[in-house]
Structure formats: C-alpha cells, structure tokens
Amino acid sequence: MGRGKFEYLSEKNGEWWLTEDEHGDLKLSYRIKDIIFDQMSDFQHVMIVDSYNFGKMLVLDGIVQTTSKDGHIYNEMITHVPLSIHPDPKRVLIIGGGDCGAAREAAKYEHVEQIDMVEIDELVVKACKKYLPEVSGNLSDPRVNFVYEDGVEFVRNKEKEYDVIIVDSSDPIGPAEVLFEKSFYQSLHHALKDDGLMVCQSQSPIFHDNIMKQTYQRIHDVFGKASMYTAVVPTYPGGLWSFTIGTKQYMNPAPEKVQGKETSYVNAEIIQSCFTLPEFVKNSL
C-alpha cells in the first residue's frame, strides 16, 4: 500500500487505517491489512479492503457498505422479511444492492423465477463478485438478471410487473437521495402487482430519526399500508437500523418460510420479533 491521496486512508507508525467520517463529529477507524481492489468508477471510488476486525469490506467513497463479518445481517434482513410476507413471490426486483448479498438471499427461495438486479455501478458488482465472495456468494444463479442502469429510470415505466421490490440503497446523500423521494415510491407502487410489496432501508432510528420518520410517512401515504422493523448492523453508525415495508395487501410474515434456509442471523423467531419496536421508535412514528 502506498496511497495518501484519499483523506480516509492514512498511515501511522507503519499501520494503515481507513477512517469513516460520520457527519464531522464521529469517526470510525478500521485498521486494515491490505487494499485488495481499488478503482474509480464513473460514480465513485470503489475499494475492497481487508480489515482486522470485520474481514473484507466494500468501501465506497470512504464509507463502509458491507463486510464479511456482518454483511449477512443486513442482507438477510432486507430480503427474507419481505419474501416471507409475500405468499408466492415469483418476480423480484432489487434496486441497488451491488454487493449481490440481497440477490444471493432472494435466490434461496426456489419458487422465485426471476430476480432483476438494477445497480447503477457495474464496477461494484464486478469487484464484489470477484473479491468479496463472503457477501456476494459468487452469485451465478441463472435467475438473476443484472441490469446496470439508474434504478429510478428503470422502474419509471414498469407496470404491475413485480411481486416484491427491495430497495437496497446507500445513504440519502448524493446519488441515492432520489431513492428516498415520494415520486420514487409512487413508481414502485406502479411497478408492483396488485398484491405486491416493497421494502427499503430507512436509516438509523438513533441518528436519522427525521429521515426514518419521513420515509415511513411517505411510504404509508403512497401504499396506505406500511410497517417498520429493525435489525442490528454493527458497521452502521448507531448499530440499530430500520427497514420500512410498503404493501398493497400482505402484512404478516410466515416465519416457517425461512426454516431450512441457510442463514446466519435470520430464523423463524427473528422474522416475527423484528417488528417489535423500541418505545422511542414507536413514539417517533
């Protein structure tokens, strides 16, 4: 390693560190063993680094997106919950999710016939498939259809095509901001079948209370029915993370659907208990 041009990479006493800057007042520094992949795409600086504490990590513009150590938690929770609510999901759309982890989890449902994965940045997918198999699972399922374009554009004119849509976005700053707008949720509503449902990550209840509330409210406005669940994501600030479901019909998970699936975090009881919200989150909504 011999790079100093990115402020989030630094060397001190022969040790290399990646430092994540959370809105200027909180920093997380990960000691890293090696930079395995490092390239600028048309959209961002894409790195795969090997860290001491979290194993290999996908880092976009200096922000840790997923890791070998805990990436399964987020990916299992954003996928198995909606797929266990819909009684017979056949066509699944994933917007974002370049680490391929959500698509990998969706592919564990044998009755799913097609998984469209629309990720704007092809380089992220290629890097994760090659260098981060712990998360991407060397995804080569023939049902996964990779589309490298803007998710907002892709979904704009779709009509009643999908059973489940998973919005696996990064934070609502920069390119992903539009994925938190009401007009986008209206497109998703339009793209879903009459009994379809969507899920998105809706940020931290502790640090982004306002975004979480706004996201829930917008989705509730568009769909008429919404619900929220949480999971722990150790590498995201605050640890606790929220997910919001917008649904045209089905509300309740069928926990038995996850039984027998190879998972590390999710199980039948978690699928149900994740909808139990802490008092301050309930009050906030």
Added chain:
Amino acid sequence: MGRGKFEYLSEKNGEWWLTEDEHGDLKLSYRIKDIIFDQMSDFQHVMIVDSYNFGKMLVLDGIVQTTSKDGHIYNEMITHVPLSIHPDPKRVLIIGGGDCGAAREAAKYEHVEQIDMVEIDELVVKACKKYLPEVSGNLSDPRVNFVYEDGVEFVRNKEKEYDVIIVDSSDPIGPAEVLFEKSFYQSLHHALKDDGLMVCQSQSPIFHDNIMKQTYQRIHDVFGKASMYTAVVPTYPGGLWSFTIGTKQYMNPAPEKVQGKETSYVNAEIIQSCFTLPEFVKNSL
C-alpha cells in the same frame, strides 16, 4: 480544555476528540465540546465529557461507559427484564452500575423495598449524580442504599438475602475481570433467595463470542437454569449486546409489569422479543 497527557484525548485543527481504542484494530473518535468533570479516583481516570453526537458521556480510563443519548437502552434492559421475571422483587442488589441508571430504573418498581447499590468507585457515583442527571436521574430515592466497596467482597458472605441481583460491570479486563468468574456466580447463587435470579451483561455476540459463551455456560452450570437476551447499545463495539440470566425458579417475563412505567426503549413487546436470538448466537450457545 488544555490537556494532552492522556492519549485518548487529542486536539486537531482546534477540535477536541476522545478516541476509544478497541483492542488496537478499531477506533471510535467522538468530537467533544467540553470536559465537564475530570479527576483521578483510587481506581481510574473519571471524566464526564460533552460530545456532539451522544451528548454527555461517562468515560472511564478513556472508555465510554454510558451516554445521555443511549444510556437508557442498556440501563432499562439490564433492569426491567429481571424485575419483570421475578413476580415480587423486594430486595434488589446492584453490583457496579456507578452511573446510577440501573438503580434509577429499579426504583420505578414501587413494591421494591430496598436497592443495595455496591459500587467500588464512589467518585463515579458522585460525578454522575452531579453532572450526568440524564442517566442518573438525580437519584435520591430513599430505598437506594449506596455502598462503596468491592462487590465481590460484599456479596461473599451473604445468604438468601436478595430477590434479584444485577451485575452491571464494565468489560472483563482489569478490575471487573473477577465479575466473570465462576466463583463469583456461586457467591451470587448463595446470596439469592430460593426463588431469586441474577442478570449480568455478557459482552458482544459479534466481537466477544467466546466470553459470551463462557459466561452463559458458567452461569448455567451454577444455577441449572439460564437464558440469554440481547439489546442494541450504539456506543458499545458491534452494537449488539448480550445479557445472561441465571435463575433458581422463574424463567418467563410478565410483560404487563413494564406497562405504565416511564421508559424510552423497553415496552411489553420488547420484554418478550428480546429473548429471540439471532441464528448465529443460538448456534454459538
């Protein structure tokens, strides 16, 4: 602020930072506004600092113990769960818990008659009572009996005195190490009435899997009955935190006991769902 003698305090471009070093490979840096209290006790360096992200924080030897922003989560979870399992707790012992948060929560149970709080470091209690009322709640309930001595010594010769014992310790390095030993759990068993129960924090399932497992195993060996629950503690590494209960008789919480209590995290559903363990934690035990 004008101090540079502790390596966890540093100044950069006119900004002050507290940097927590997690076993050398992971660092958390909090930007701080002010050091409100700063004194060496006989045991450790005690500080109350005001931070931008977590409000006021209790910091012992450079490690964040509790904060205004999220301290209620830990304190509510270590207290309301055991107190809702025991049908009629009258005598409660808290070992550690110098921030007074656990004692404050226990005092919300009107049938509790006595709360012995045994904290080795009087300075921590005094600092928190004066400068961290958001956590300590200006605790002045007459049922709370403050004892400033070694918890291990205090409990050694107690026999069938307590209904519930809460071990609110710091990490098992240095002074708190002995609070994770089997002989200590045997003392607790001896100090509990015939239908008494204990709880302790048992570290992170993600980073301290071995300590978590060992703690559960030791408590299970001593009590014959044990159970584990989890909560999110944003300022602890990994976010997800485990708690272990050892009990002579009662196993199931009565969620209605927390209803009407003034809480920010805990509610009736959380009291039940917290026992749902992620798949990797179940497998680990």
